[in-house]
Every structure is written in C-alpha cells, then in structure tokens.
Amino acid sequence: MQKAKALRAHAERAVLVAVEFTGERRKLTAIAKQARNSAKLSESAPNDEAVSSQPDLDLDFSASIAEFEELARSAGAEVAATLVQKRARPDAATLVGQGKLDEIHGVAASANADLVLFDHDLTPSQLRNLEARLPCRVIDRTQLILDIFARHARTREGHLQVELAQLEYQLPRLAGRGKAMSQLGGGIGTRGPGETKLETDRRKIHLRIDHVKRQLESVRRIRRQQRQRREAVPVPVIALVGYTNAGKSTLFNALTAAGVLESSRMFATLDPKLRLLHLPSRRKVLLSDTVGFIRNLPHTLVTSFRATLEEVERAELLLHVRDASSLMLAEQKAQVERVLSELDVATKPAIEVLNKIDLVQGEVVVPEGGAAVSALKQTGLGELLAVIDHALVADPLVEETFRLPQSEGRVMAALEAGAVIEEKRFEGNLAFVQVRGPASLLGRYRRFRDRGQTEQTSS
Ligand SMILES: Nc1nc2c(ncn2[C@@H]2O[C@H](COP(=O)(O)OP(=O)(O)OP(=O)(O)O)[C@@H](O)[C@H]2O)c(=O)[nH]1
Ligand SMILES: [Mg+2]
Known part of the structure; x- marks a missing residue:
C-alpha cells in the first residue's frame, strides 16, 4: 500500500x-x-x-x-x-x-x-x-479514457456517470486480476471506485451500480427542474461541439470571458458548461461548452455520457469547432458527424468554425457560411459572432414597450434575462419598460403591451 x-x-x-x-x-x-x-x-x-x-x-x-x-x-x-x-x-x-x-x-x-x-x-x-x-x-x-473522464469530472452528475461506466466495465473483468487488485490505492486505471469496491464480489458491484443509478436519477431530476425554470425564458442555446482538443473551451472562454477551465489535457471539459453571450445585435444567447468527441469511443461510453450532451440535443444552433492544424482534420470531422447523427442532431443548423489558424502556414480557406478563428490569439471572433447573429434569424429581434404592474416581477425578470431593457421608468404602481429582444419572448407577454406609450417612446 x-x-x-x-x-x-x-x-x-x-x-x-x-x-x-x-x-x-x-x-x-x-x-x-x-x-x-x-x-x-x-x-x-x-x-x-x-x-x-x-x-x-x-x-x-x-x-x-x-x-x-x-x-x-x-x-x-x-x-x-x-x-x-x-x-x-x-x-x-x-x-x-x-x-x-x-x-x-x-x-x-x-x-x-x-x-x-x-x-x-x-x-x-x-x-x-x-x-x-x-x-x-x-x-x-476504454479504461484509459474512463480514467481521464474520472480525473476531469467536476459535477456530481459527471462523477456518477464515470463511476457507473467504470463499474460496468469492471464487472466482466473481475476474475483473476491479481496484479491489478494488489496494486490498488492509486494509479492510472484505478481511479474512481475505490479499492474496497474493486475487491468485492460481483454482487456488491451490482448493488453499487443500482445505488449509483438511483443517485444519477435524482441528480438528473433536479437538473431537469432547473432547466425547465431556465426554459421559461426562451434564450436560444448554441452548443460548441467538436473533436477533443479542437479548442472548444478556449473558444468558449474567448467568447464569453467566462473563465471555464481550459487545458491542453484532453477531455478537460466533462461537464457541460453554459454561459450567457451577447451578440453584436445585443441579442443574448446561451453558449454551451461540451465534452470532446473522440475516435473509437466505446458505445457504452457514448450512452453513459449522453447526458452531458443534452445541451446539444436542445440547441438551436451548433458550432462545430475544428482544429485546422490537425493531421486528422478529415477523420475528426467524420467522427464528429457520426456522433451527431447518433444523437439525432445531424440535421440541426451548424456553423463550421476552423480554429487554430495561427498554426497554419499559408492561406486559410474560410468554410462556407462559417468562420476561421484563432481562439488562442483571439482573432476572427468578431466575424464569428456576426455569422452566429446572422444564423439566428429564426427568431428576429423586435422592440416593444410593456406596462407592468409591480406584482409582475416574474415577467420583468424574464425580460431582463432574455432581452435588452432600453428604458425603464416607474409611474406609481406601474413600470414602463422599453425592450428589444427576440420576438418569441416579447410575444409571450403581449398582454402587457403598452399601446399608447409605444408611439411616444419609440423613435
Ligand atoms: N495555437 C493555438 N492553440 C489553441 C487554439 N485554441 C485552443 N488551443 C490549444 O489547444 C488545446 C486544447 O484546447 P481546449 O480548448 O482545451 O480544447 P477542447 O476542444 O475544449 O478539448 P476537450 O474539452 O478535451 O474536448 C489547448 O492547449 C489550447 O491552448 C488556437 O486557436 N491556437
Ligand atoms: Mg474542453
């Protein structure tokens, strides 16, 4: 020991x-x-x-x-x-x-x-x-990838997912592994479920699996509730997807200045991250960083980590981040597209973002309808934001003035979260707010529209 x-x-x-x-x-x-x-x-x-x-x-x-x-x-x-x-x-x-x-x-x-x-x-x-x-x-x-997942999981759900996958991997491999068993206590391939769990028999592993599954369910239930609350405010979600190490987290940080962990270590991002991003039009979107895809990811792992890709499933737009300097550029793209179709999101609108162009000698061909950037050197980001803004025409920006009784704090909060408040003034018990935001959000509160004021305040 x-x-x-x-x-x-x-x-x-x-x-x-x-x-x-x-x-x-x-x-x-x-x-x-x-x-x-x-x-x-x-x-x-x-x-x-x-x-x-x-x-x-x-x-x-x-x-x-x-x-x-x-x-x-x-x-x-x-x-x-x-x-x-x-x-x-x-x-x-x-x-x-x-x-x-x-x-x-x-x-x-x-x-x-x-x-x-x-x-x-x-x-x-x-x-x-x-x-x-x-x-x-x-x-x-598989064990190596699971180990990397275990090192990088940060949320409770992430830890539980990794433990479940590790337990399921170990189950058929219990018998006769004297060397592995006797050297536990640390090291690659042994993180996650501790030594006592590994040394117990299959029955105990089964019990642990059931326990982890139950915990996962309750964690997910809470996450679903949080999401429902968030979805009450319809801010479009944009998901960064791409091969591991393509530079998603670096781009995510560059775009949101959110300070999310970025690292040269693969799979630095196991747990989905979500940040508010302001587009040039001042529209707000939620940008979601996701775990990287990798070649030959065993199918059991894809299933285990599906939950971390939930944001991809509900995203309105995908940003497919690609490492322009990679020797496997084409293969990586094919792999990512394969996972996207497994997730049933292959038909979602996607913008191709060619990243790491600072490492490319000679001219870079900007992908059609996409952008070429260096997340590290922060070049091309303005163009990328404009491309994103342009791609989100499905829910156009409109302007509206609302007349809200003070009792409608919830509506005010929703407007503040999902749109730009241009002007706000109070008259007794009423708040008059001039708002610019997505038609879907503003349409939802149509009943508070202030017809008389609209003409006077708009210019
Ligand atoms: N030269 C250069 N390096 C970059 C650029 N963008 C990211 N990197 C580097 O590439 C490595 C991986 O970046 P990450 O942002 O962690 O990649 P990721 O896609 O989030 O990786 P996973 O989360 O593991 O899937 C880091 O060392 C970054 O500094 C870039 O534009 N140019
Ligand atoms: Mg990352």
Missing part, C-alpha cells in the same frame, strides 16, 4: 502499444517519416531496438499514435516507450501474439514501467492473459 502511494507521487511510467491490423491498410505518404518520430522510444528509454524494427507507418496510423500518446499524458502517465505492430488480425488470446508479447515484456522490464497501455479494447480474457504474462499492470483504451 505504501509502495503504491509512493508510485503515484510521480508520473507513472508507461509503455504504449499500438497495433495496426493491415486489413485496413492505407497507402504510405511522404509524411510517414514523421510517424517514426512520434512512434520512437523516448530518450530515457534504455532500449531502442523497437525503433529500428519498425516498418514505415502511414499517416492515419501515425496521427492516431500521436493522439494515443497525448491521451496517455492526459491521464498523467510518462511515456517511456511506444511500440507498434502490424498484423493481419488480432490474436484471440493476447491481441499481439507471442513474439510481440516477449518484446513488450523486455521493454517494460528494462524501462521499469508501471503499466502497459494498449490503444485497443481488450476482451476480459485478453486482459487476464496479458496481465499474467507482463510484469506490470495492463490498461486498455
């Missing part, structure tokens, strides 16, 4: 394993050479055999390896070495086959690694076999 704690004090050393199954092999490109750099042993690693034995890698594979390394660092690991393998199909027992397993064993032992991370999902039996034959813990891709 002491030892496990000590390990966690510094970054855990990880050996990464990525396998390409050549059934899906794509052609080599000139940039393939870059891949060798991102797939090499780090300088501190004692063994550089893996580098020389690596074949040329194609672009997609190299980019996905770089992304996997970034995921590992996001989970707090120090990458000691990255091993790659090509094989026709997965080995049923160990994914990689005996030869590669010996190599992994050698590298992990000489690098004194704490864990081996696979850029794949492992079946319960593969996981058991690998743990039995390797000198350290074994973590697969």
Whole structure:
C-alpha cells in the first residue's frame, strides 16, 4: 500500500502499444517519416531496438499514435516507450501474439514501467492473459479514457456517470486480476471506485451500480427542474461541439470571458458548461461548452455520457469547432458527424468554425457560411459572432414597450434575462419598460403591451 502511494507521487511510467491490423491498410505518404518520430522510444528509454524494427507507418496510423500518446499524458502517465505492430488480425488470446508479447515484456522490464497501455479494447480474457504474462499492470483504451473522464469530472452528475461506466466495465473483468487488485490505492486505471469496491464480489458491484443509478436519477431530476425554470425564458442555446482538443473551451472562454477551465489535457471539459453571450445585435444567447468527441469511443461510453450532451440535443444552433492544424482534420470531422447523427442532431443548423489558424502556414480557406478563428490569439471572433447573429434569424429581434404592474416581477425578470431593457421608468404602481429582444419572448407577454406609450417612446 505504501509502495503504491509512493508510485503515484510521480508520473507513472508507461509503455504504449499500438497495433495496426493491415486489413485496413492505407497507402504510405511522404509524411510517414514523421510517424517514426512520434512512434520512437523516448530518450530515457534504455532500449531502442523497437525503433529500428519498425516498418514505415502511414499517416492515419501515425496521427492516431500521436493522439494515443497525448491521451496517455492526459491521464498523467510518462511515456517511456511506444511500440507498434502490424498484423493481419488480432490474436484471440493476447491481441499481439507471442513474439510481440516477449518484446513488450523486455521493454517494460528494462524501462521499469508501471503499466502497459494498449490503444485497443481488450476482451476480459485478453486482459487476464496479458496481465499474467507482463510484469506490470495492463490498461486498455476504454479504461484509459474512463480514467481521464474520472480525473476531469467536476459535477456530481459527471462523477456518477464515470463511476457507473467504470463499474460496468469492471464487472466482466473481475476474475483473476491479481496484479491489478494488489496494486490498488492509486494509479492510472484505478481511479474512481475505490479499492474496497474493486475487491468485492460481483454482487456488491451490482448493488453499487443500482445505488449509483438511483443517485444519477435524482441528480438528473433536479437538473431537469432547473432547466425547465431556465426554459421559461426562451434564450436560444448554441452548443460548441467538436473533436477533443479542437479548442472548444478556449473558444468558449474567448467568447464569453467566462473563465471555464481550459487545458491542453484532453477531455478537460466533462461537464457541460453554459454561459450567457451577447451578440453584436445585443441579442443574448446561451453558449454551451461540451465534452470532446473522440475516435473509437466505446458505445457504452457514448450512452453513459449522453447526458452531458443534452445541451446539444436542445440547441438551436451548433458550432462545430475544428482544429485546422490537425493531421486528422478529415477523420475528426467524420467522427464528429457520426456522433451527431447518433444523437439525432445531424440535421440541426451548424456553423463550421476552423480554429487554430495561427498554426497554419499559408492561406486559410474560410468554410462556407462559417468562420476561421484563432481562439488562442483571439482573432476572427468578431466575424464569428456576426455569422452566429446572422444564423439566428429564426427568431428576429423586435422592440416593444410593456406596462407592468409591480406584482409582475416574474415577467420583468424574464425580460431582463432574455432581452435588452432600453428604458425603464416607474409611474406609481406601474413600470414602463422599453425592450428589444427576440420576438418569441416579447410575444409571450403581449398582454402587457403598452399601446399608447409605444408611439411616444419609440423613435
Ligand atoms: N495555437 C493555438 N492553440 C489553441 C487554439 N485554441 C485552443 N488551443 C490549444 O489547444 C488545446 C486544447 O484546447 P481546449 O480548448 O482545451 O480544447 P477542447 O476542444 O475544449 O478539448 P476537450 O474539452 O478535451 O474536448 C489547448 O492547449 C489550447 O491552448 C488556437 O486557436 N491556437
Ligand atoms: Mg474542453
């Protein structure tokens, strides 16, 4: 136990394993050479055999390896070495086959690694076999992503969702994981449900799952009530969506100056964030930051995290933020669009926002009907706001003067929250307010319209 704690004090050393199954092999490109750099042993690693034995890698594979390394660092690991393998199909027992397993064993032992991370999902039996034959813990891709989720969850709902997904992941993998069980108390892949829970039997895990589900339900009920209250004021919601690390939170901050956590670590935003944003027309909208999408997100995770994407489902407009500097620009777009159709929102109006243009050499083509920005350098934001304003013509701005008895404080609050109060004056028990705002909101309080005053006060 002491030892496990000590390990966690510094970054855990990880050996990464990525396998390409050549059934899906794509052609080599000139940039393939870059891949060798991102797939090499780090300088501190004692063994550089893996580098020389690596074949040329194609672009997609190299980019996905770089992304996997970034995921590992996001989970707090120090990458000691990255091993790659090509094989026709997965080995049923160990994914990689005996030869590669010996190599992994050698590298992990000489690098004194704490864990081996696979850029794949492992079946319960593969996981058991690998743990039995390797000198350290074994973590697969789902577990790694869950771990990152666990580190970044901040709301109660976020924590509960992650715990539920972790419990459901563990359930079929309980038997025979001596190594993982005995080293609990810290480290990647062990955050979330604590050691006592992991050491208990399936029945206890089932009980815990039921308990977490019940708590989630009550948290969600409260959230629904809060939302209903908010929806009484029809401010349109605009949701930022996009691949993880595209720069959504940075843009969200740049646009709202809201101070929401932004970080180079992936999945910095697990819980939806919502802030009021003023458009150039002075119309107000709610901007929602969401959790990033990622390639190969296991379906169980998509379901678990669906609630964090509720804002996407009810948004009037989506901002699809894309990292213009990414090597996987096209693939990321396809992945995001796939998740959007899973959420049944593929037909929602969307604005394409090409971000990080400061990193792009040469000319940037502004997407049609979209915008090209640098959230970091805060360039192009004015144009983006204008594009958003333009895209929200469904609910045009109108001006109106209302005559409100003091007893109608609720109406006043709704107008203040959803529109711009241009002028306000009191006459005895009555408030006269001149308001500019979305037709839908102002139409709702038509009965308080002040016909006589409208002519006099409007100019
Ligand atoms: N150079 C440059 N870097 C940027 C820009 N926008 C964001 N970044 C960086 O990209 C990294 C990821 O940014 P985030 O805003 O956290 O990305 P995200 O899309 O919210 O990521 P997730 O929440 O993980 O999905 C951070 O290191 C940012 O500083 C940009 O316009 N230019
Ligand atoms: Mg974010």
